[in-house]
């Protein structure tokens with residue numbers, strides 16, 4: 001008999017009480033540095049002001065857990081002392097984290113959790129990482145598990161890798177938990193050293209345009225890009241064992257091995273090498289306030305993702321190309337894993353409304369799909385309250 005049982009009626013079980021814990025778990029954006037995190041490289045993400053809200057309380061029923069999503073109007077229940085089986089959707093982000101915690105011998109007891117999400121799913125703003133980190137942070141507090149923030153980040157990533165089956169890097173979980181308000185993180189994904197750069201965008205704002213498409217091979221294509229990079233490194237390592245990941249490549253080394261790298265391995269590594277350089281450059285331009293140069297790097301990043309890394313799609317390419325003619329848009333690129341989701345745009349604030357109208361109508365004429373504009377502000381990482 002299966003341990004996981006679904007229900008769809010809103011449960012009466014959850015009444016706020018003194019022991020209730022509320023967690024605000026944000027989504028993230030990434031200014032530049034895409035597909036570099038799992039290559040030990042550099043990224044520039046931050047949490048945003050849009051979040052998942054989770055409420056937790058102990059239910060005094062031995063080993064029995066109930067989770068309900070207000071957003072999907074669906075819930076499920078399971079027992080901690082029975083096998084945690086994989087489901088098919090959002091439940092896996094919850095179950096994966098519970099499984100990880102149990103694997104660490106965390107002393108969990110029966111609990112109830114209500115989830116309400118203000119994050120669009122499939123938009124590339126990491127609703128999944130927000131859910132994982134929110135569950136981990138909430139249970140950490142509810143049961144006094146004593147986990148540090150970085151442990152929460154790592155175990156949430158591991159849940160996604162091992163339980164959900166997506167071989168993601170650390171960027172999403174790190175930024176959801178560790179961000180500081182009005183700052184961008186420059187994160188070294190190898191050492192996990194982070195520099196917090198003030199998010200001064202002058203007369204500009206960050207605008208996300210959601211294509212509202214999510215091409216269904218996203219997961220397997222994502223994993224195969226990662227495999228291509230790792231396979232290239234295994235080939236190079238045979239004669240250069242000091243190269244531990246694509247992060248360690250330079251142009252000379254990559255050229256030297258060009259003939260030995262099969263299929264698209266060379267293009268993938270070339271993209272990663274250039275993108276890492278762009279992130280470091282972008283950090284400098286942001287610090288010096290040179291937003292035009294920052295924007296150019298965003299466009300270059302998109303080109304690399306489109307042509308060398310091949311994780312874009314026609315809807316994203318259309319939006320980026322459309323923005324290029326506009327002087328008031330400094331930079332635009334696809335954001336996140338790709339194959340759909342959002343573009344991120346650095347745009348002059350007073351031009352936003354008119355632009356959204358223009359681009360939405362052009363997008364609709366071309367694809368017959370509504371475009372969603374989401375204005376975002378760099379926000380704080382996970383916040384926990386006692387209610």
Ligand code: GLA
Nearest residue numbers: 034035168169170171336337
């Ligand atoms: C997804 C993954 C991240 C990262 C990005 C691409 O969001 O979860 O780890 O690899 O794609 O940069």
